[in-house]
């Protein structure tokens with residue numbers, strides 16, 4: 001939550017900061033601001049998006065500066081609460097991602113010592129604390145200030161001299177990107193892809209100084225030799241490339257995402273699955289923890305593990321899991337999080353580790369916080385996902401779950417080889433759904449006129465119904481609820497009528513007949529039904545009002561084709577309603593608060 005950037009080099013800092021900030025808006029976008037060292041510190045900020053700020057911003061010279069895009073936690077989104085925040089003298093500016101838990105106490109103390117506060121934020125105590133401890137060395141003053149702070153932070157400090165930026169992190173992400181006689185700092189890699197592919201991932205507790213020609217990082221009190229990494233994502237990955245929105249680009253990238261994952265984890269020539277290195281350890285029980293869309297991937301994962309491994313698997317919402325304690329000894333835990341920074345998931349992982357569980361993390365972001373907690377991290381190959389609504393990262397999570405389950409499975413080799421063969425066809429099956437998008441656009445146009453919608457699914461597709469509803473509500477603001485189809489008659493039926501369309505996933509498996517019955521019962525209450533069904537299914541045409549046809553696949557893989565149809569339905573419904581698709585109101589892609 002919140003994105004921060006810093007630049008120091010030979011070029012004008014202001015346009016660079018703005019372009020980096022725009023790439024971080026998925027972290028929060030209710031207000032933003034920049035500060036540049038140009039004859040003192042010049043700050044410009046407002047409760048607006050980065051593009052709009054750039055248009056109204058007077059041009060400041062200056063070759064070093066910091067920037068921030070906010071998702072409000074303390075204090076409403078407003079100009080005064082936007083970052084950067086200044087000390088009393090106006091000579092120290094700070095951008096911050098995180099939460100200062102003890103800010104009230106610190107603020108009262110600082111006020112009693114004569115400091116003047118202007119905002120409602122927790123962050124504002126940081127520049128004042130640095131000012132209080134400053135006696136000529138900015139890094140030293142920052143270190144003393146941070147020792148007084150309880151909570152999480154990634155910060156960049158700019159002083160009026162502008163010859164260095166002081167940086168530090170604890171429980172919030174921060175990377176330093178290395179250029180030629182210029183250096184960058186950012187919450188996340190997409191911000192700097194236009195400028196360089198060389199990065200250093202900071203660790204918790206690191207504090208350092210970045211200047212035009214160098215980076216010095218102190219780790220555990222001593223100067224650290226930080227490893228430089230080459231970023232594998234390209235500049236094009238973080239651009240719309242002719243698509244109207246990132247979301248539709250990312251939906252269309254899914255065949256490639258599946259191919260990349262398969263390439264990563266399977267050996268083509270032998271037609272077998274590459275085994276995970278700790279396969280020898282028998283899996284007794286499995287616990288999946290996650291939030292949001294990743295939780296729905298976990299529900300599908302639970303189904304896959306139970307089916308292929310014949311073990312008991314639990315999928316838990318991380319924020320709920322954190323408040324109850326029942327963990328079976330010998331449990332292997334899998335934490336799924338596209339951002340790698342979700343506070344509730346990180347907390348659950350820490351708890352699992354404390355109780356002796358082995359934790360495998362599945363994430364899309366290299367160097368993110370989960371990798372520092374997990375025993376083993378598996379990176380999904382989705383590439384940068386900019387749209388707040390997760391699509392291709394969900395697909396990549398599913399692919400890793402299939403691979404993991406197949407890797408641990410004791411099923412006969414022939415069965416696994418046949419599943420693998422099916423998996424290899426998934427990119428073209430997904431492409432088929434994408435190629436049929438014109439029909440979905442028509443359905444979306446009529447769905448856009450309603451204010452409520454239900455999604456129902458059974459078996460492995462119950463989670464797809466939940467995810468389909470989430471996609472629709474988060475980007476189109478249409479109220480949507482997902483249900484296990486069997487549950488809809490236990491309450492939700494009271495809301496059915498001609499104004500409540502129901503999207504029913506009717507896969508050709510042992511749940512099919514029951515789904516047909518559910519659809520008939522719904523139709524009897526006058527609700528219009530859009531079915532997502534296998535191509536060639538003639539029975540469904542008889543009962544549903546409209547049918548989105550998807551290619552035939554093994555039941556285990558049916559979520560893959562079904563979810564793409566629902567992603568397209570959500571996208572085109574939101575587009576029809578004129579919504580801000582990539583950056584829905586009040587949401588953020590990386591949720592670093594509990």
Ligand code: G6P
Nearest residue numbers: 292293294337338339342390588
């Ligand atoms: C936010 C995002 C969702 C995401 C959820 C969990 O709400 O907008 O798309 O599913 O966080 O995020 P994670 O990074 O843990 O998968």
